[in-house]
Amino acid sequence: MKRFNQKHLDEWNKEGGVLITNFFSEKEIKPCRQDMDLLYGDRRDATASPKNNKQKGEIGSVSPDQFRNFDDMPFACSPALNLLALHPSLIELAKAALGTDSVHLYQSHSWAKFTGEADFDQDFHCDFKNHTLTVPSQEISQRTINCMIYLTDVTDELGAIHYVPLSESEKICGDARDPFGSPEVQAPLKEKEVSCAAASGSIFAYGIDVYHRGTNLTLPSGVRYTLTASFKAAGNDMIGWSAWPYSFLKPWHLFFEHCTPDQLSCLGVPMPGDPFWTEQTIRRNKNRWPMWDESPYLESLDTD
Numbered sequence: 678m679k680r681f682n683q684k685h686l687d688e689w690n691k692e693g694g695v696l697i698t699n700f701f702s703e704k705e706i707k708p709c710r711q712d713m714d715l716l717y718g719d720r721r722d723a724t725a726s727p728k729n730n731k732q733k734g735e736i737g738s739v740s741p742d743q744f745r746n747f748d749d750m751p752f753a754c755s756p757a758l759n760l761l762a763l764h765p766s767l768i769e770l771a772k773a774a775l776g777t778d779s780v781h782l783y784q785s786h787s788w789a790k791f792t793g794e795a796d797f798d799q800d801f802h803c804d805f806k807n808h809t810l811t812v813p814s815q816e817i818s819q820r821t822i823n824c825m826i827y828l829t830d831v832t833d834e835l836g837a838i839h840y841v842p843l844s845e846s847e848k849i850c851g852d853a854r855d856p857f858g859s860p861e862v863q864a865p866l867k868e869k870e871v872s873c874a875a876a877s878g879s880i881f882a883y884g885i886d887v888y889h890r891g892t893n894l895t896l897p898s899g900v901r902y903t904l905t906a907s908f909k910a911a912g913n914d915m916i917g918w919s920a921w922p923y924s925f926l927k928p929w930h931l932f933f934e935h936c937t938p939d940q941l942s943c944l945g946v947p948m949p950g951d952p953f954w955t956e957q958t959i960r961r962n963k964n965r966w967p968m969w970d971e972s973p974y975l976e977s978l979d980t981d
């Protein structure tokens with residue numbers, strides 16, 4: 678059964694963002710939440726009161742203390758959290774949204790937010806500032822799809838992301854897109870913001886040209902766990918965040934042990950049948966990742 682439909686894609690195209698509830702089941706999310714507890718649970722101070730660092734009239738601002746419990750994939754935990762961003766249904770959504778058969782995952786980070794740890798209220802901004810050195814493309818296939826996966830229930834008291842649909846932000850900002858969100862657009866954007874509060878297992882998919890902001894956690898002892906999964910068309914060199922081999926000491930073996938060739942291809946590993954794969958490269962890759970299932974790659978050599 679498909680986890681998304683044409684209406685979701687139409688909304689993403691028209692408004693730049695779409696909330697898809699129940700994308701993942703509790704059975705899929707529970708082990709990821711346990712992984713998040715393992716990675717970040719001991720950072721939580723359940724007695725802390727909500728923080729408010731805002732000046733009078735300020736909506737919020739992006740500040741380093743909001744990112745204390747934030748890390749890029751891979752994570753030192755089970756395969757569950759590591760492989761969630763490469764779930765086949767998410768890859769299918771990315772391919773459909775970008776209208777291409779080949780996508781790369783270029784960003785996935787886990788993020789734990791705890792009440793009182795920071796004031797998580799941000800001002801409106803667009804994420805293209807740290808995904809490209811230029812600006813978002815007008816060509817659909819050259820855009821990105823950025824998914825926030827909810828690993829806990831996210832209410833407005835638990836820091837739901839808020840966004841402004843493109844049809845509204847265009848009336849306010851026209852064609853202009855200041856990725857840092859200039860002060861004069863903040864109040865009018867706030868009037869049109871939509872909350873993406875939703876239950877655990879939901880995803881909010883949005884583009885890097887969409888005005889949005891994180892909001893504060895105000896529920897006493899509150900916890901918000903999320904994972905991001907950002908995709909681009911393979912070969913789109915304008916977009917970047919992670920050069921995966923840069924973090925070579927992290928547990929990449931989990932991916933070679935558990936991913937299908939299609940999932941690995943999202944990390945830049947050529948598909949079976951690609952001329953990269955020869956007897957030598959397969960042998961050497963197997964030496965590097967002993968638990969990798971090389972059989973589909975070997976079989977495609979035999980049929981050449």
Ligand SMILES: O=C(O)CCC(=O)C(=O)O
Pocket residue numbers: 739799804836837838839889890891892
């Ligand atoms: O975590 C959130 O709800 C949004 C955060 C965000 O937009 C950002 O840090 O760029």
Ligand SMILES: [Fe+2]
Pocket residue numbers: 802803804889890
């Ligand atoms: Fe953002």
